[in-house]
Amino acid sequence: MTQLDQIFQALADPIRRAILARLALGSATVGELAAPFAVSMPAVSRHLKVLENAALIENQRVGKHRRCSLKVPALKEAYEHLGHYAGFWAASPGPEKV
Amino acid sequence: MTQLDQIFQALADPIRRAILARLALGSATVGELAAPFAVSMPAVSRHLKVLENAALIENQRVGKHRRCSLKVPALKEAYEHLGHYAGFWAASPGPEKV
């Protein structure tokens, strides 16, 4: 599984995307990240591991908490991959009124 | 599974990304798309279905061939989703020389 595979795979889950969106506002602990979701903490812990393996986040212990934060380069890589297709929608306005 | 889930899920496979890259050059039949890969035609057929369900491609029968082509809006949607994070790498140069 390549890096890009892992990144897109990680992005393919709504909880994980929500976690990234939350982290875009600033770092957070695992508990804080888990709170909004109706899944158990272990489930969130594993989502975080998926994100970490994709290099989308990193974390660091702070006392008994673990503080997670966004890791930008992987996001950028995915963005730039899709950017190869940018010519298609740059050329034409797109389906905004379709 | 949301649309965005399906799009990113579809993008998480190297064969499917290669198929999209190929289609970026122009439409192609299923056989043409399958040729470069060391997997069976049914496998490619299912990859195409995944891409189709994600609205990343569409296809149309032409005689006994099926001609596939890129569907831009879904691609754009994924791109724009990641674009929300663009501020992060726009602000700082990024790890190009790290």
Add this chain to the structure above:
DNA sequence: GCTTGACTTAGCGCTTATGTTATTTAACTT
């Protein structure tokens, strides 16, 4: 109308993903 050619669908096996609860680890608290 039967065959050929281009796919798709079905059925199977294997691996990966996701969730749960229970247990463990690690670090602060008293």
Add this chain to the structure above:
DNA sequence: AAGTTAAATAACATAAGCGCTAAGTCAAGC
């Protein structure tokens, strides 16, 4: 030292993903 809190890991169940071969569909050509 014992307890509490934060999070990870283990063990398990279920579902989904991806591959294959074999069989079905459907338009073209003879």
